[in-house]
Structures are given as C-alpha cells and as structure tokens.
Amino acid sequence: MADRGTGKATVIGLIAIGLWAGLALFTVAAGEIPPFELLALSFGVAFISGLVVLVIRGRQAIARLRQPGAAWFSAFLAIFFYHALYFFALSAVPPARASLIAYLWPLLIVLFSALVPGGVRLNSRHLTGQLSVSLVPPSYSWTVRGSPRRWATSSAILQLSDAR
Secondary structure (H helix, E strand, O other), X not given: OXXXXXXXXXXXXXXXXXXXXXXXXXXXXXXXXXXXXXXXXXXXXXXXXXXXXHHHHOHHHHHHOOOOHHHHHHHHHHHHHXXXXXXXXXXHOOHHHHHHHHHHHHHHXXXXXXXXXXXXXXXXXXXXXXXXXXXXXOOHHHHHHOOHHHHHHHHHHHHHHHHO
C-alpha cells in the first residue's frame, strides 16, 4: 500500500494535469479580456493563493523556497512568457491551432534532445514512441476524451495534408 505522501503527490499531480488541460478552455471562455490583462489576473490569483499557502504552512514553507536569484528569475520569465504568448495566441488564432504548439512541445523536446551536447542519443524506443503518437489517425473519441498530445499531433498531420 502506498504511503500518504505518494497519494497526496498523485492527487496534486492529477489536479495539475486537469488545470493544464483546461487552460485553453478557460482562456477561450474568458472571452474578450485582453491577453495581458488575463495574464495579470492569472498571476494575481496564483500569487494570492501562494501567499495563503505560505501563511498556513509558516516558516518551514518559506525556508523551502530559498533558491538562487537566477533560478527565480529564469523560472518567472519562463512561466510569464509561456502564458503571455499562449494567451495572445488563443486570442489571435483558433484555439485548436494555438494549442497544437503547446501540446507538441513534449514531443519536440524528445527529438531535439539528441542535438544538445552531452544529451541523450535517440534510439529506437524514442522514435517508435514518437511515431506511434504521430502517425495514428485521429478519431472523434480522441478529441473528446483522449490524449491532447495525440489529438494535437494528429491535427498537425491533417493540417499538413489539407495544405497540399
């Protein structure tokens, strides 16, 4: 039987997946709110939620947050620009096309990891996994309740074939 910490981590992970999967839906549902205003509202809610958690957990939680300034700065910039560009993309193009890039980046990380000096060499497992996700034809069930990554990849293939 799993210990309490593992179960809590699993629940937190499932919540994170649900929030990530609903990002496009919530962004489109926000309607005519400008992208940077939506970004400010989102960061404001996250900041206030973080403060509440820190107050509840006390000094121990604050001590765990001690990191070098460069780590905080790069993490903030990464999260800021990811969401700023994603919110802008969702306001400028159809959500399916904007989400396509967002759902393809994990696959691209695997492929481009071979280009990094000292990185992992791609082997048949990596390529088989990539092709199994990329080349399977889409179906209605994937767009409704299936893997967003599989749906996005299949949509990209359909877009490319429609362009010809």
